[in-house]
Amino acid sequence: MKKIVIVLLLSLCTPLFSAAQNAKGGFRDFPDWQAVLNEAKTTNKNIFVDFYATWCGPCKEMDATVYTDPRVSGSLDSNYIAVKIQMDRTKEDNPKIQSWYQEAASLGKKYQINAFPTLLFLSRKGELLAIESGFQSALDLVRLLQAANDPQNAYYLQLQKYQDGSIALKDLLNLAITTKRYKHDSLADAMAKRYKTGYYDLLSLDSQLNRSFTDLITHFPGTIKEKDRIVSYMYANPKILDSTFRPGLSNDYISYFIRRDIVDPLIDEADQENRKPDWARITKEVAKKYGNQKATNLVFDSKLAWLYKKEDWENVVKLEIEKVEKKGIQNAVKASSLQVNNLVYDLIFKKSNNPVYLKKGLQFMEVLLEKNPADHEVIDTYANVLYKIGRKHEAIQQEKKALILAEEKKHEQNVQVYKDVLKLMQENKPTWQ
Structure with a gap:
């Protein structure tokens, strides 16, 4: 028992x-x-x-x-x-x-x-x-x-060293990055600022263009300003950073600093005063330090972004066409057929009624079709532009062609869209609404 x-x-x-x-x-x-x-x-x-x-x-x-x-x-x-x-x-x-x-x-x-x-x-x-x-x-x-x-x-030990001032300043950036990853943003920002002023800024200029520079920009972009010596030095010596990381990186960083610290404040000032930005003045301010070519290109991109924000579609279309023509339509198509197709369909076709811009869009599509003669999405865009210009018969023929290709590839969603577009064309109704 x-x-x-x-x-x-x-x-x-x-x-x-x-x-x-x-x-x-x-x-x-x-x-x-x-x-x-x-x-x-x-x-x-x-x-x-x-x-x-x-x-x-x-x-x-x-x-x-x-x-x-x-x-x-x-x-x-x-x-x-x-x-x-x-x-x-x-x-x-x-x-x-x-x-x-x-x-x-x-x-x-x-x-x-x-x-x-x-x-x-x-x-x-x-x-x-x-x-x-x-x-x-x-x-x-x-x-x-x-x-x-x-x-x-141990993170808490590193934090204690920071708080009592015993951490080596050269180690502070890594701790700041870790602290930010742990979502203590204000503390991380304070660490990064102390690292920059107490250690990084005291290095020789060529020594500053290393991994620490890219880490600062990536994690704490506000620590480096356009007026800092390192920015001017990088502008004059782009190969130092480019050879370590990738070609064009120096130019990308310089452009970022100029937009953030020179261009954007002047645009914000105009917005606060409820007026259009003085693009000529902004171009002049950038050109003082970085030359006319750099200033013209940067201000063009900033103006285009501002027009998008204001939904000024007619001027957006105008500048986007100008951008493609500067690059060359053949080069634009070679770089990205999808981007050109989207530009024509989403902007020129849907947002503009200007016959000059619509004809430009048609020209872009003709070049795109040479490279993609059997792409039903490209053909559909081409057909829609033809229709909006007033070439209805050609538009219907092209849309039927897009429909047949989509059916052959069994792209059912596109098939239904093209059928709907065809019906609108045949009924003389807008296809861009």
Whole structure:
């Protein structure tokens, strides 16, 4: 009889014992967050949290292929208290998941969890070691687990060094980038500003044109101004940056600085005064430092962007045609047939009633058709322009041709569109509305 009682007791205790042990993939169940912190303190292990959602595909893939990898589960078992926390709420949630709703919301707010999966690495005291978002392969996750377990890489320690002023200024940019990735934007901006003024600006000009420069522009564009010495130096020595990264990069950055710091403020000033920008004045201001050609090209692009914003379609069409003609229609078609087709259909055909512009659009399409004689979308655009110009018979013939080609390729959506267009043409109704 005693043997039966012992067996029954063991069978009753087994589920409770298992719940406290490592679950699938090394994860464990806890009643609340405080219990996780207590366990980390008792076992002297760091904490790993997988924030997931039930609808998240990458989360499910990691469950199936990553957490089952012995390298991952081994690293988790040895060094971490691993926990999975569901961030969404569903009707199928069991009582255990429901009991974590409030904790999940609190942690989500604290660490700004808005992408899944998000992986949180904490010290045994609950201090932030690292955060990563998105799918991680088994090898990548092992590397992350190892890096986070190294005290020298701990984010909270680097943050302490920044706060007490002991961090080397040359290391501050990497910390700023990490801080921004962790969504502490104002703190990251302050770090980047300190890095630039306290370290970067003191380097020789040629030494500034390196990875740090592109990192500053990418992550903290406001730290570098058009009036900075490095911008003038880069303008005079474009090959330094171009040879390290890619041809034309210096020109792209220079154009960005000019637009942001010279052109856009003058446009904003005009908008605030409810008047059109003085394009001649803006061109003159840019030309003072960067020459007439650079000024003309930049101001042209800025004017076109401004016209788009104002929905001044007639002038947008005018400048877009001018842009193509400067480049050469043959070169434009060679660079992108789709772009030319979209320009003619979406702008010239749909937005303009000017016969001069419509004829230009027709000329563009004739060149495009030479290269794409069997493209039903190109033929459809050509037919619509013909129709709007008034060449109805030719337009119907071309639209029928587009329809036949679409039917042969079984492009059902296009087939229906072309049938509708044909009907409108035959009924003498506009096809551009």
